[in-house]
Amino acid sequence: MVRAARTAAATAALAILIHPIAAETQNTRTMTVSVVDPADHPVRDALVCIGTDADRNAFGAARTDALGKARVPIADAGPEGAQSGLGALPAMAATVTANVGTRGGTVRGAIATGATVRLQASGGPACPADTAPTQVAGTMAIDPNAVLAGLARLPNRPIGERLGPLNRPEYCFGAAGQQCVDRIGRIGTCVLGSCLINAGSWLHDECCWRDRNGYLCSGQFEHVLTPPPGGGNPGINCQVEFYAAFTRLDSIFSWRRNVDFAVANSTGRVDHGAYCAPAGAYMIAGEEAMCCSRRVRQPNAVESAAIVSARAINPLLPATPARICAA
Structure with a gap:
């Protein structure tokens, strides 16, 4: 299609x-989050949210594709002008959570462009219910x-x-x-x-x-x-x-x-x-x-x-x- x-x-x-030749500078970045199960197999259709411990979906949310990857565009949390289009993006402190059904997982730390979340075999943290991406009509x-x-x-x-x-x-x-x-x-x-x-x-x-x-x-x-x-x-x-x-x-x-x-x-x-x-x-x-x-x-x-x-x-x-x- x-x-x-x-x-x-x-x-x-x-x-x-x-x-x-050149890309326009914007203070945004795309986080690529890979979600895997305990055996490291990719998990599709998992809900992924990026934020803080206090507000897990503060920065954005998406669902994983058939390869277990979710791409979440988020506003840059670094200083203004930090993303000049040259060099590596500065890392930002974030909490990345993913869940599918009753299985969840999370990672925390300084993240530049991506992270991998491994779901627990059962239970685990989850994104708030209101973070599910909505389809645009x-x-x-x-x-x-x-x-x-x-x-x-x-x-x-x-x-x-x-x-x-x-x-x-x-x-x-x-x-x-x-x-x-x-x-x-x-x-x-x-x-x-x-x-x-x-x-x-x-x-x-x-x-x-x-x-x-x-x-x-x-x-x-x-x-x-x-x-x-x-x-x-x-x-x-x-x-x-x-x-x-x-x-x-x-x-x-x-x-x-x-x-x-x-x-x-x-x-x-x-x-x-x-x-x-x-x-x-x-x-x-x-x-x-x-x-x-x-x-x-x-x-x-x-x-x-x-x-x-x-x-x-x-x-x-x-x-x-x-x-x-x-x-």
């Missing part, structure tokens, strides 16, 4: 935005003229087209493209009962379900003008997931599955059995939860050569070690 303008011009424009109003004016400032701008609104229920939820078709780029991400899927499209769809104002979640094509997170710039929610989906579309890190276009999804969670990566699929290390077996193996010599070749063709692919989905 990733909503991308996949023309050559759009590719050039997004490549420029993924590697901007409706769609964003778009000024087409403002969008086209902004795109005109790009050297190789994509064609300005409005995207459809995010619907409930969703179809082809987890696949690349808008619903079961790619109405903008027309690259056939879902055709003849088959859909192209990757970890980015999977996570972007789930992120957009939680936040309809997220990056390109409800037809906000003007979002392509927003610099990516980094250097003190928090970016837009779901932006990291979109970039992951977009950069992997034409690579070995995407896979195809036969999908029933008539099956609706109203859960906000990708159907693992229908969209998981089969044995032999290429996967970035740490994303093995999307393999049908939920396990990976080391690549052999032929597969390693294919990985090197793919990264040479597309330098935007992640440099994280690659693995192969195990049977």
Whole structure:
């Protein structure tokens, strides 16, 4: 369901935005919190809140994605101007709490950009009930003229087209493209009962379900003008997931599955059995939860050569070690 303008011009424009010359300074940061169970397995859909012992949700809250990670944009608690966009972010004192069901956990200390919370086998601390992220209803109003004016400032701008609104229920939820078709780029991400899927499209769809104002979640094509997170710039929610989906579309890190276009999804969670990566699929290390077996193996010599070749063709692919989905 990733909503991308996949023309050559759009590719050039997004490549420029993924590697901007400079990012605008903002006094905010994004905390990435990993939640794991006692055996260090990632925990999805856990509620994460960041604050103090007295007010556990003082700074913000989010839920973990399919890889057990929650990204929480929070106001910088450091001195004004501390985030100049250069160097490391200053650490801030915080209490990070996570819970799912009756299991909870917490960490405390000086945290710069992230933390890992290990849930107890039973019991444990929990975020206050009112910290659950709320879904934003409706769609964003778009000024087409403002969008086209902004795109005109790009050297190789994509064609300005409005995207459809995010619907409930969703179809082809987890696949690349808008619903079961790619109405903008027309690259056939879902055709003849088959859909192209990757970890980015999977996570972007789930992120957009939680936040309809997220990056390109409800037809906000003007979002392509927003610099990516980094250097003190928090970016837009779901932006990291979109970039992951977009950069992997034409690579070995995407896979195809036969999908029933008539099956609706109203859960906000990708159907693992229908969209998981089969044995032999290429996967970035740490994303093995999307393999049908939920396990990976080391690549052999032929597969390693294919990985090197793919990264040479597309330098935007992640440099994280690659693995192969195990049977």
